[in-house]
Amino acid sequence: MRSHGSSRPSKPKKTTQPFVAPPEGLRRLGITPRKALGQHFLIDGFILTDLADACRLGPEDTVLEIGAGPGVLTEELAKRAGRVVAVDIDEEMAGLARRRLAEYTNIEILPVDVLDYTPLELLEEAGATAPYIATGNLPYYITQPVIRRLLEADPAPDRIIVLVQREVARRMVGGPGHESLLSMSIKCYGRPEPLFDVPATAFWPPPKVESAAVRIERLPEGEAAAGLDRALIPRFFHLLRAGYSEPRKQMHNVLATAFGIPDSTMLEMLEVAGIEPTARAQHLELMDWRRLFEEIEAKHPRLLDA
Numbered sequence: 001m002r003s004h005g006s007s008r009p010s011k012p013k014k015t016t017q018p019f020v021a022p023p024e025g026l027r028r029l030g031i032t033p034r035k036a037l038g039q040h041f042l043i044d045g046f047i048l049t050d051l052a053d054a055c056r057l058g059p060e061d062t063v064l065e066i067g068a069g070p071g072v073l074t075e076e077l078a079k080r081a082g083r084v085v086a087v088d089i090d091e092e093m094a095g096l097a098r099r100r101l102a103e104y105t106n107i108e109i110l111p112v113d114v115l116d117y118t119p120l121e122l123l124e125e126a127g128a129t130a131p132y133i134a135t136g137n138l139p140y141y142i143t144q145p146v147i148r149r150l151l152e153a154d155p156a157p158d159r160i161i162v163l164v165q166r167e168v169a170r171r172m173v174g175g176p177g178h179e180s181l182l183s184m185s186i187k188c189y190g191r192p193e194p195l196f197d198v199p200a201t202a203f204w205p206p207p208k209v210e211s212a213a214v215r216i217e218r219l220p221e222g223e224a225a226a227g228l229d230r231a232l233i234p235r236f237f238h239l240l241r242a243g244y245s246e247p248r249k250q251m252h253n254v255l256a257t258a259f260g261i262p263d264s265t266m267l268e269m270l271e272v273a274g275i276e277p278t279a280r281a282q283h284l285e286l287m288d289w290r291r292l293f294e295e296i297e298a299k300h301p302r303l304l305d306a
Contacts (some may be wrong), residue, residue: 041069042137042163044202052076054161054195054215055135062128064157066114066136066146071097071107073137078104081133085126089113115145119153130155137163140207144182147172151189151216160190160216166197169212179282181244185237187286188225190216226290235304236293243281243289251284252277259303269295 042048051073057063057080068074068086074097077084087110088094094111101107108126123129134150134157143164150160164172173192174183186192195213200206218224225233242258243251256266270277273291275284296303
């Protein structure tokens with residue numbers, strides 16, 4: 001699994017016996033990582049415990065795990081949650097995890113591509129229902145599509161805890177002066193926070209990059225998507241994409257060019273929205289974008305027609 005965050009607990013608490021570290025342990029199970037699927041298996045028992053604890057699970061909770069692999073995190077989740085629905089695109093791996101965890105009656109493992117189904121369809125296939133929590137060690141190449149799928153799901157998970165490439169984790173969390181299109185998109189739906197970094201040596205085989213864990217707490221329904229009506233969200237995202245199209249440039253230049261309008265017109269709208277025209281996209285907070293969106297919708301609504 002991968003990870004992000006800033007600080008890791010100084011003394012991770014021990015739980016059960018850590019999973020036997022490869023190559024011996026995983027090789028005894030007949031596992032050969034498939035590069036095409038981005039398989040890097042988390043083998044650090046303490047980090048597995050930290051990740052499962054970060055899900056904040058109770059006996060009434062249902063968990064959707066993405067990228068179950070041989071089921072080492074799946075097992076930790078099953079010890080804490082009422083139901084675990086685990087998915088893995090690798091049918092052979094899913095079968096192996098199913099055999100390993102046969103003694104657990106609260107686990108259902110599905111050999112499917114998570115991007116081919118909605119979270120609700122996956123839960124229903126396993127006989128589970130919402131509310132639910134989502135977690136997983138996400139292959140780097142599908143991180144953003146999976147995060148987007150979870151955030152936009154109906155119903156969406158109450159909480160998302162993922163292990164991802166560290167640089168992606170940084171972009172997911174953002175922060176003053178460091179916002180990105182990814183962090184702004186996430187903040188429309190939830191509150192991202194860094195948890196802890198994970199070194200490449202915690203995986204087998206070790207990836208070429210470091211990882212980090214991030215947790216996203218879903219916003220209450222009334223606060224989600226910056227308080228916008230669901231029908232307006234595509235238009236709001238159109239503004240975000242335009243604003244981040246050239247992140248090194250000042251806002252008035254970026255948006256005037258993106259929308260094909262005079263610079264003076266853009267300067268006026270930025271002033272009304274209370275945004276410094278020389279600011280860059282990474283310096284704007286979500287509510288800055290919301291004010292600018294409302295100004296554009298009021299004065300030049302056709303600019304945001306997709």
